[in-house]
Amino acid sequence: MxxxxxxxxxxxxxxxxxxxxxxxxxxxxxxxxxxxxxxxxxxxxxxxxxxxxxxxxxxxxxxxxxxxxxxxxxxxxxxxxxxxxxxxxxxxxxxxHLPLDIHPELGNNAQLARLLNIEVEGGLEGHPQSVAMFGRFSAPQTGAGLAKKINQVLHRAPLHISPVNQDKKIETIGWCTGGGQDFIELAVKHGLDAFISGEISERTTYTAREMDIHYFAAGHHATERYGVKALGEWLAEQHGLDVEFVDIDNPV
The missing domain is CATH 3.40.1390.30 (NIF3 (NGG1p interacting factor 3)-like)
Structure with missing residues (x-):
């Protein structure tokens, strides 16, 4: 080709x-x-x-x-x-970059939802090109349970910031792979129970605690492995190319 x-x-x-x-x-x-x-x-x-x-x-x-x-x-x-x-x-x-974050099939957000079994409901920004998504689980999760699931799926233990009520169950959730931590307030406005991003900022901790939402920082690299991997697999399947995914370790 x-x-x-x-x-x-x-x-x-x-x-x-x-x-x-x-x-x-x-x-x-x-x-x-x-x-x-x-x-x-x-x-x-x-x-x-x-x-x-x-x-x-x-x-x-x-x-x-x-x-x-x-x-x-x-x-x-x-x-x-x-x-x-x-x-x-x-x-x-x-x-x-962003086209591979937001693609509804191959994108990083779509792939993270697939891995965590989240039913996608829409974009947090209210349009098809939204880089942050929201959805729900089929059954409520505990904060500790979701942290364990993220660790199992992404092979990276997330940083979990709990709300004041640490026992608050998680049914609705927002997420944005990579550096999407500042969408957490939009997740709160949507009334969501939890939010996942790759990166965390110092201010994110206080936002989660004071606005009563579970927050998980799962790693920029860890949350964004799967879009480009899916794109490569699609190219191999649909166009017969020899494609190999190589994961260079990055703890961030």
Whole structure:
């Protein structure tokens, strides 16, 4: 498959043109024109690039790519090293950020809901492109029980901040993978029992306690493994590409 064709196929699936993002979505660093082997991963770190080189990949497909709004523009230092490695080995780099968070089938939010058996009801922001979701469990959960389930599913023990009433059961829940902790107040306005995000801020602790909501910080990396993995599996199944997911450990 041609590299431009692969970009077109992913664009048709994820519709990045509908989303206002902080980085370009699509082919970010152009490599060889023909693609057979693809490595997928969360972030285009040097370690992931080296894995792509080791596995003789033609393309690297990630959730966190390059050229973020506000970042330094010169291609030097760590950024230069990464890009030089890609160019030296003729590897294409594709990055998809918010479109891969919000996609209703392959997105990070959709995949987290699937893993935790949450019935999706809608977007917290009230529109189809919402980056935070809400839904419910088929049966009420305890805070400790949900923390244990998150640990089992994501292989990462979450930080659980309990409301004043620690015995408050969880039936309705909101979530936003990655750095979505500031949606917690919107979750409270929706009357939800709990909220999950990847990252936590110092202020989030007090919000959870004072606004009577369970909060779980489950890890930015841990909550965002599954969108790009699902996208790679879809490409393999629907288009016959050789795709391999590589998980570079990240405790955050």
């Amino acid at each position: 041609k590299n431009i064709q692969l970009e077109q196929i992913i664009h048709e699936k994820l519709s990045p043109h509908l989303v206002k993002d902080y980085a370009p979505n699509g082919l970010q660093v152009e490599g060889k024109p023909d693609i057979k082997k693809i490595i997928t991963g969360v972030t285009a770190s040097q370690a992931l690039i080296e894995k792509a080189v080791e596995k003789k990949a033609d393309a690297l497909l990630v959730h966190h790519g390059y050229f973020w709004k506000g970042e330094a523009e010169p291609i030097r230092g760590m950024k230069g090293h990464r890009i030089r490695t890609l160019i030296k080995h003729d590897i294409n780099l594709y990055g998809y």
